[in-house]
Amino acid sequence: MGIISGTSMGVKEMKFGSHVSIREGYLGAAKRAASMNASAFQYFPKNPRSLSVKSFSKEDVALCKSFCEEHGIESVAHAPYPTSLTPTDEAKRQKVIQSLLNDLEITEACGSIGVVVHFGKQISAEDPLLSYQLMIEMLDEVLDSWEGNSLILLENNAGKPGTIGTTLEELVQIRNLCDYPEKIGFCLDTCHAFASGLWNGENWEKVMEKGMQLGYFEHLKVIHLNNSTYTTGLGKDRHANIFHHGYIKEAAFHQLLTTPRLASVPFILETPKEEITHQEEIAQLQKKWGM
Secondary structure (H helix, E strand, O other): OHHHHOOOOOOOOOOEEEEOOOOOHHHHHHHHHHHOOOOEEEEOOOOOOOOOOOOOOHHHHHHHHHHHHHHOOEEEEEOOOOOOOOOOOHHHHHHHHHHHHHHHHHHHHOOOOEEEEEOOOOOOOOOOHHHHHHHHHHHHHHHHOOOOOOEEEEEOOOOOOOOOOOOHHHHHHHHHHOOOHHHEEEEEEHHHHHHHOOOOOOOHHHHHHHHHHHOOHHHEEEEEEOEEOOOOOOOOOOEEOOOOOOOOOHHHHHHHHOOHHHOOOOEEEOOOOOOOOHHHHHHHHHHHHOO
16 A cells, blocks of 8 residues: 555645647747646647648747746647557658657757657557567667657557557566667556556556556656546547546546655646636646645
8 A cells, every 4th residue: 555645755736737739839838838727738749630840939949948947837748640659651650750850859949758659559460569569660760869858758558458558568668678768758648548447447556566566657757637438448548527427436536646656747638628628627636636
């Protein structure tokens, strides 16, 4: 029980935020987070549906970085949707590599922790190891050219139990086998973990124990805080609000959110905004678990 319930770290203010738009620039995104009373935020560094390399204003990113430092706000980027660590053709591979380097350059300039990238997909039923090998090659090629402090943050997948990218062992092993593990961290998505059966809402202590043994939590840099509209183990990635219409119960979130090891990790909402705004949801989180 010590991993979860005991701490000598003292009282810390939890960092809650949400995904925000860069419609008004990177500084605009940071100001939007501040206006929501958030202490963290996530953004797409460019068009979320494109792998194009973006030219960006050096002044805008510098102002974003200084604003976040001044207001104690942490930020993280999310790679565009087409980003794949297991591309099946050379043209797509080169686009992904250049796009990721562009993402890293932007996140570095904004002072962000890193860029979240989804774990790869299974590309060969005959050779299950092929996907892992391709992921390692892709990460090595990107990170061989990257000298900044911004990290690649591997995110767990939401597949059914036994599918690729759903276990802590896979995430840690990919990092360990890369040539530049120091340039790789992790992002834990709670909905994905629930969908895959990694976390079923009742086994958080076992998840923590396994993660501590593997060294996963040592490199966990951000958590996507999402409820699930489907029950655990179905592999369905459909986000729900933390306190409404989800299968992950408040008691399960309480156990996760009061884990001392996670006290300094930013929690980012990627939840629906139809019934409650992110600003309102952040306020609820701060009231319930803010300290």
